[in-house]
Amino acid sequence: MSKIPKIECIKILRQLGTEGSKPLLIQGSDGEYFIKRSLSNQMPKAEIINEVICNGMLKVWQIVQPDVAQLKINKSLIDEFELSGGKLDRIYENIDYRTELFFASKRVENTVDFAHFPNRIPKKELNTFASPTDLLKIGCFDFWVGNKDRKPENPNTIISTNSDGKFLFIPIDHARAFADFSNYMEITKARLNYSGAKNILSSNIVKSIGKLELKGNTKILEDNILECMAQTNKCLDDIFETIPSEWGFSKKAKNHLKAILGDEDRNKQIASRFLNYL
Structure with a gap:
């Protein structure tokens, strides 16, 4: 896997809401539209590291994910946007735009x-x-x-369509994965565990999917999830390699996460947790 590409912002279109990371919709120098997501000022840059890790892992799970990029925004574009009447949150005031590269994901249409x-x-x-x-x-x-931020009241999931017009579930916003710890060495299996009521599996739609799609044959899905975990563990080094070294993701942190994610007993338990919601 190659490093995350760098693109330059040529236009700020608008701020998308006032909650969370106060994302921006921008147009890149490649003509594509991106959403500037998490902003991390501490080291390691855990929020954007989590975004990249989960984006890569979910692709191994064959869950659709938008492409990501490092985004350069010139201060002149910020000034131009505000002079034209655009409103930006105060988090955009004290940033050194000469050196800062933001994390962005390509906008998913429709x-x-x-x-x-x-x-x-x-x-x-x-x-x-x-x-x-x-x-x-x-x-x-x-x-x-250990992503406790995707739940029925805050699903962080969008629904789009593929080339055949079929609906797709696309999870977004992974910044608070790994129990929202900025120091990866403090993460434990116990800290990643959390109440099922805070998981998107508690959504009412899950029961209808389970009843109609699985028809009592849950073993196939359990085995598929375990295989996704196994394949992801084989790809972790490649996924970690895409993360820029200046983000502060240490070798010790990488090995620590690999040990937790590679725990086979834990993985077997998690692969069947969906059964509690059917």
């Missing part, structure tokens, strides 16, 4: 927020989804990496 989607899927509409069980896999993935 999306619906998961929170605005129906609570159940009728049987006749199940085939409108490319892979309905991806939502169950996303929930198990979050248990695996």
Whole structure:
């Protein structure tokens, strides 16, 4: 895997909301539209490291993820945006734009927020989804990496369509994975564990997917999740290699995460946790 590409912002379009990381919608020098997401001023840059790690891992799980980039924003664009009447949060005031590179993900077109989607899927509409069980896999993935921020009231998941017009579940915003610890050496298996009520598997739509798609045959999905974990562990070094060295992700931190994610007993327990929600 190659390092995260660098692109230059040529235009700021707007700030997307006032909560969380106060993301920006921008146009890049390649003509594509990106969303500037997490901003991390501490070392290691845990929030954006988590974004990159989870983005790469989910791709191994064959869960659709937007491409990511390092984003350069010139201060002149900030000034131009504000002079034209654009509103920016105060977090954008005290930044050295000469040296700062932001984390950004490519905008996914034609999306619906998961929170605005129906609570159940009728049987006749199940085939409108490319892979309905991806939502169950996303929930198990979050248990695996200790992401406590994706839950029914804050799903951090969008729904888009593939080239065949089928719906896709796309999880976004992974900054608070690994129990939101900035010091990776403080992460333990116990600290990654959390209540199932705070997981997206608690969403009502999960029961209808389980009933209609699995039809009582859960072993196939369990085995698939375990295989995803195994393949991801084989790819971790390559995923870690994409993270810029200046972000402060140490060799000790990498090995520590690899030991936790490679725990086979823990992985077997997590691979079946979706059963509690069917």
